Amino acid sequence: MCGIVGYVGDKESAPILVSGLKKLEYRGYDSAGVAVVGGNALNVVRATGKLKNLENRVSQEPPQGTLGIGHTRWATHGRPSDENAHPHTYKNVAVVHNGIIENHLALKEELRAKGHVFSSExxxxxxxxxxxxxxxxxxxxxxxxxxxxxxxKGTYALAVVSSRDPNRIICTKDASPMVLGLGQGQNFVASDVPALLEHTRDFVYMEEGDLAIVTAQGVDIFNRQGNKVNRPTRRIDWTPMMAEKGGHKHFMHKEIWEQPRAIADTLRGRMLLSEGDIHFEGWNLSADKVRTITKVTILACGTSWHSGVAGKHMIESLARIPVEVELASEFRYRDPIVDPTHLAIAISQSGETADTLAAFKEAKARGAMSLAICNVMGSAMTREADISVLTNAGPEIGVASTKAFTTQLVTLYMLAVKLGRMRGTLTVKAAQEHLTHLTQIPKMIEDVLKCEPSVKRVAREFMAAQDFLFLGRGPMHPVALEGALKLKEISYIHAEGYAGGEMKHGPIALIDEKMPVVVIAPKQPSVAYEKIIGNIEEVRARGGKVIAIIDEDDHHVDGLADHVIRIPAACALLAPVVSTIPLQLLAYHVAEMRGNDVDQPRNLAKSVTVE
Structure with missing residues (x-):
């Protein structure tokens, strides 16, 4: 969750460190600091709150030196304060750390017995x-x-400097991300790629247990056994501008509008329309092996879990394999039934989500085949998986996920088609029809985005609401869950997502004239449409305000809803991709009108790398 940046070279390090930390603000933080080594002295500057506070202190008394480390902290042990901010020092050593030391209390007692005095919690x-x-x-x-x-005992991504060794940064990692950026006469350390894109596009992803010695001249990496190893250098195509706002007020708004491009990039080069098939680079499961799969277990958290629920509909419908969608944070704390005929699918934007990664490892240890769906090649999840499928969404900076969610949905749809073809549950012709539907999605989303003025009017009317209810049936149920999550994440309004059929089993008691109810009601499938109309009638009968997301040619709901937002009609299994866009916009505009920090909502972080 926290951010790490390190630099060694021939330039003053402090400005580079602060600039890198700014690129990691999306991860969430409550304090920040830098430690610079220069003239055999260690200079540390720290500040609570926004990075501007640190920047002001650094500009007032710039620490001099061409080697340093920086950190943005999200509190786990100890309240947000200058004393608890990283880097932490003792004598001539400074460290920055992401993760949790589980035995820190016992270690502190041992060290205090030796005369050590601690200055933080x-x-x-x-x-x-x-x-x-x-x-x-x-x-x-x-x-x-x-x-x-x-x-x-615990988890860590750790970067260390010392005034006794003024030319080297030492970094190591275990279960928390760490990348090395390679330059000419200068090298870098970071917890995530965007921190360094303005300086380099050549990166090395450290493996579990690796220890790296970083100097201005180069990088040496050693494995857990102390043997020198070569890790591949990866060229990152993202430009620094891809991580900038591009004229939008917030990253989240920019990323909502990037979805047609992101989905097109996810589909590009993978759909074989003439063959009615999908090509995933690195796919190594044979048709015979796929036919032995008796169950798919999807492991994910938050928004990725919602995409997994939608993926369950897709895989069961097209490949006819039973699917369970598990909350990764719960999976490994029970005794799950897993065997070698099961396929475990981990879904994560970052590929570093601690709970999902731990559950994924547990499923693998019990014999399951493993497949990762994520947005970051070289992440821990892709290294753990037998097969990795990238979503190609590009950098997602806003904490509330948008384009990561929709690219996960289309990736799951492609996966369902591929599994269906390999198992023989889809003919070439049927697969071609499904792939044709997929090709239409980017244009549909471009059309949906034109509804933004209508969504803004709805947002303005209901921005002061205390509660929202989101309803969807069948494939729209996970859309309702995701719509509610987006709203509560950034507007801080209490919101619940429900399957439409569950409304009468409790939530109906909450409905009155103050309750806005968002109903996701595309016409497909027809049975679900008829039932969701019944839900709308039940809400109206109790005075609730209905906001309906409907197909553009649907005029039946006009007289039933207080507000309608029209979207292009998509096939049933792809309708979630299209119908989630108005809900993203609704959450964004409500939060923006309430004056909230849209990109960095309180208490949340982008990459949840601790349990």
């Missing part, structure tokens, strides 16, 4: 003390870090 400070102790014994900095992490 954090678990991270333990690292600085342990490493300093090793240096005092005459060990060099890389070995001091190795010996320190052997004493720690």
């Amino acid at each position: 954090t678990d991270t400070e333990v690292f600085a003390h342990l490493i300093s102790d090793e240096l005092e014994r005459g060990v060099d900095l890389p070995d001091a870090v190795r010996l320190a992490i052997k004493q720690v």
